[in-house]
Amino acid sequence: xxxxTQPNSMESNEEEPVHLPCNxxxxxxxxxxxxxxxxxxQGPEYVIHGLTSNVNNRMASLAIAEDRKSSTLIxxxxxxxxxxxxxxxxxxxxxxxxxxxxxTRLTINP
Amino acid sequence: xxxxxxxxxxxVTQMGQEVILRCVPISNHLYFYWYRQILGQxxxxxxxxxxxxxxxxxxxxxxxxxxxxxxxxxxTLKIRSTxxxxxxxxxxxxxxxxxxxxxGELFFGEGSRLTVL
Numbered sequence: 127x128x129x130x131t132q133p134n135s136m137e138s139n140e141e142e143p144v145h146l147p148c149n150x151x152x153x154x155x156x157x158x159x160x161x162x163x164x165x166x167x168q169g170p171e172y173v174i175h176g177l178t179s180n181v182n183n184r185m186a187s188l189a190i191a192e193d194r195k196s197s198t199l200i201x202x203x204x205x206x207x208x209x210x211x212x213x214x215x216x217x218x219x220x221x222x223x224x225x226x227x228x229x230t231r232l233t234i235n236p
Numbered sequence: 237x238x239x240x241x242x243x244x245x246x247x248v249t250q251m252g253q254e255v256i257l258r259c260v261p262i263s264n265h266l267y268f269y270w271y272r273q274i275l276g277q278x279x280x281x282x283x284x285x286x287x288x289x290x291x292x293x294x295x296x297x298x299x300x301x302x303x304x305x306x307x308x309x310x311x312t313l314k315i316r317s318t319x320x321x322x323x324x325x326x327x328x329x330x331x332x333x334x335x336x337x338x339x340g341e342l343f344f345g346e347g348s349r350l351t352v353l
Binding site: 158160162164168169170171172175213215216217221222223224225226227228229 | 267269271278279280281284286291292294327329334335336337338340341342343344345346347
């Protein structure tokens, strides 16, 4: 599986922007970059995905580096509900699955 | 909003017993998955299922495990003879297209917690 590297944990304050980094230096040209999150005691939840261009949706923005070796998930205004483990995932070309790593545990302070 | 539903939410069983975990994926989805998460650990892939057959499985998914889509709406995971180490939260997921590509967003259920005594 294509590998990603994320910080184990991050902390931020409520109503401030949060930038969650992910390194994926071995990414291939056809790999999409996916972000999921897992709120406490819940199943994982899709956040956003992208290939080359930056992407925005109602939950977050995804900024992808020009060389695609890294990306950043941006929560524009964090709330307490955004406290979760965030996973950056690549799928290897023909794989029929997504593989979750350890992710980044995000803590939001009130 | 359509969602993936799982039953039971919690099952307690004795070691050696058979367990069936049930899932109702989102109705127009074509790909189905089971993942598990042992307490405090990461989410682990078990199996993916498409066109009524297993398309990929992990090393965890040994002969004790099987999956079935018996009636076009349910997707089940059976563990034939449970072991203590099978205690975990089991998540079902579905996607319209293949996971990881465009249209391949995974939608997860709330999970079934299995406790093996």
